[in-house]
Amino acid sequence: MWKTILRRFLIMIPEVIILSILVFLLAKAMPGDPFTGSINPKADPAQIHHLMKINGLYDPWYQQYWNWVVHLFHGNLGNSYQYQEPVTRLIGSRAANTLWLALFTMILTYVFALPMGVYAGRHEGKLPDTVIRVYTYVTYCIPFFVILVIGIWIFGYVLGWFPTTGSISSDATGWLHTLGSRFYHILLPGLLGALFGTVNIVQYLRSEVIDSKHSDYVRTARSKGVPSKDIYRHHIFRNSLLPIAAFAGYSITGLLNGSIFTETVFSYPGMGLLFVNSISYRDYTVITALVLIYGILNLIGTLLSDIILSIVDPRIRIQ
Amino acid sequence: METASNFLNIKDVSTAFKIDGQYYDAISHINLQVQHDEILAIVGESGCGKSTLATTIMGLHDPAETKISGEVDFEGTDLLKLDESGYNQFRGAKIGMIFQDPLSALNPLKRIEDQISEVMDYHTDLSAEDKHKRVIELLNQVGIVNPQRTAKQFPHELSGGMRQRVIIAIAIACKPDLIIADEPTTALDVTIQAQILDVLRDIQKENHAGIILITHDLGVVAETADEVAVMYAGQIVEQGSVEQVFNTPEHPYTRSLLRSMPQRDNENDDLYVIQGNVPSLQKMPATGDRFAPRIPWVPAEEHEEHPTMHEVAPGHEVRCTCYKHFQFPDEQGSVTA
Numbered sequence: 001m002w003k004t005i006l007r008r009f010l011i012m013i014p015e016v017i018i019l020s021i022l023v024f025l026l027a028k029a030m031p032g033d034p035f036t037g038s039i040n041p042k043a044d045p046a047q048i049h050h051l052m053k054i055n056g057l058y059d060p061w062y063q064q065y066w067n068w069v070v071h072l073f074h075g076n077l078g079n080s081y082q083y084q085e086p087v088t089r090l091i092g093s094r095a096a097n098t099l100w101l102a103l104f105t106m107i108l109t110y111v112f113a114l115p116m117g118v119y120a121g122r123h124e125g126k127l128p129d130t131v132i133r134v135y136t137y138v139t140y141c142i143p144f145f146v147i148l149v150i151g152i153w154i155f156g157y158v159l160g161w162f163p164t165t166g167s168i169s170s171d172a173t174g175w176l177h178t179l180g181s182r183f184y185h186i187l188l189p190g191l192l193g194a195l196f197g198t199v200n201i202v203q204y205l206r207s208e209v210i211d212s213k214h215s216d217y218v219r220t221a222r223s224k225g226v227p228s229k230d231i232y233r234h235h236i237f238r239n240s241l242l243p244i245a246a247f248a249g250y251s252i253t254g255l256l257n258g259s260i261f262t263e264t265v266f267s268y269p270g271m272g273l274l275f276v277n278s279i280s281y282r283d284y285t286v287i288t289a290l291v292l293i294y295g296i297l298n299l300i301g302t303l304l305s306d307i308i309l310s311i312v313d314p315r316i317r318i319q
Numbered sequence: 320m321e322t323a324s325n326f327l328n329i330k331d332v333s334t335a336f337k338i339d340g341q342y343y344d345a346i347s348h349i350n351l352q353v354q355h356d357e358i359l360a361i362v363g364e365s366g367c368g369k370s371t372l373a374t375t376i377m378g379l380h381d382p383a384e385t386k387i388s389g390e391v392d393f394e395g396t397d398l399l400k401l402d403e404s405g406y407n408q409f410r411g412a413k414i415g416m417i418f419q420d421p422l423s424a425l426n427p428l429k430r431i432e433d434q435i436s437e438v439m440d441y442h443t444d445l446s447a448e449d450k451h452k453r454v455i456e457l458l459n460q461v462g463i464v465n466p467q468r469t470a471k472q473f474p475h476e477l478s479g480g481m482r483q484r485v486i487i488a489i490a491i492a493c494k495p496d497l498i499i500a501d502e503p504t505t506a507l508d509v510t511i512q513a514q515i516l517d518v519l520r521d522i523q524k525e526n527h528a529g530i531i532l533i534t535h536d537l538g539v540v541a542e543t544a545d546e547v548a549v550m551y552a553g554q555i556v557e558q559g560s561v562e563q564v565f566n567t568p569e570h571p572y573t574r575s576l577l578r579s580m581p582q583r584d585n586e587n588d589d590l591y592v593i594q595g596n597v598p599s600l601q602k603m604p605a606t607g608d609r610f611a612p613r614i615p616w617v618p619a620e621e622h623e624e625h626p627t628m629h630e631v632a633p634g635h636e637v638r639c640t641c642y643k644h645f646q647f648p649d650e651q652g653s654v655t656a
Contacts, residue, residue, distance in 0.1 A: 215423065217423065217426040217427070219379060219418070219424070220416075220418060220424045220486070221437070223410055223490075224489065225408065225409070225438070226437065227404065227441075239428055314428065314473045
């Protein structure tokens, strides 16, 4: 199994290199240059030309790319034009917020989705199954940001149960209070994210359970005299979880992409909100860095999926 | 002492499946007996209800979708009256089943050892160590060359023949009195088929089990079985010992089946083809001989309106009266000439 993981990890290296080249070239292709307007609107073009030259902006692209990569490894992604501070520090302060929200949403999603999917599959065609299916269809039909807006309106505004902006209240003091306040702020976005995230998993798991239920190996187990509840526990559940496990890594990336919506609607200071703001302010250095980070996180997500799958499915393992 | 009496008595068993809210008989009024040390073969085309009979005996049908009537008397217990947990006392312990498709009948995520010892988990008090010993013993018995290694493997690492051996090992793990083998050799190539049948026979000798062997391969029947029941469209049309059925086949269906088998001494290369198909469940005629449409040259008055079994020799029974003057079209020509 370690061989599988190592091999899968090695495949990721060229992927990351190709991704970084693409991101770099896209950044280069964007209009404008880093100096026009940033020093002084009336600056002498010759002076800007000189600055471009000493900063290597007239070098061939591969050399510029190489310099960029060297800086990257030193943790230097340049300065944000909008905030006038290093991109690394800017992202670093928001990455944790996004991570907490994503993690919380993911846990909630699986806590809701697994029992619902298994229950619906097991009691196929009965009333609870129908209720769960209607829930998934309806939720699936509504765009995610509409769910968020409706959620905020009902629970944040009309009922006033939850805060609607930020990641922490300004008057939070002491670690316990701070932690509580942070948790209170991610509760509603997390719940709404999970509400939306469960849909795919429930549908998938439900049909997997139904498939396994009618499979030949379950019939074999029944012919062994295994009681129904043990058949679910030992045969159906684990086998149905395979595609869900495979999906888990991808769902992490899905959550990060979803965080762009959630954070914008909730004005939650994370990477997603930063991304949207940076785009509206044409903050190229931040956008480039975030695209690269999101890209790498996507690759890590697929890597995780493959690793999880190789753990749970013996057929994937390389001998 | 257990005598050679019938320990399995299937009396008037019908199984109906629900299709679009209505029940249709897949097998109707089946009567069969099985003794210890006996192999009863059930033969017939695909779709004639052989596997339905097997799964009915095993109680593997969803009660919400099927209606089963009659009696399956197994050592004095009517299996059809048992609930799920009552049935589980028999399944795996006293009745073992071997399935048709060894590729899908094993759980892909469990090691062979776990899949075999699972039966013993529910029917024996053996310790983990004893179970392991028994697994190795079983794998040896079904002819697996390196049992220690195979026990640790997953199904996808085994060949089709090996998987079928594993399935047999599961079926016999608790030394059942009855083994139902549903086309155990269909998915395997011919050389492996013979080995698997040998394994089955050896096990039977050891355990004195009765075997119901379901197959459409008449060669397998002639080679292994003691008794034969020929099924057509959910009914038994002919029943008797292997010698009776193969040497003096009476029912047109049995004769057609035997005729469509390749013969070494057959001078022409064409095989006999039975016209038409087995009727689907919804189109099953309510009265008359169900095989009549496939022998259209036989006049209607030769058939009974409600065909019953007629004894033609001790222990040899045939359904309907049409067998009496039955001839194939080419035979008719030679008779009149």
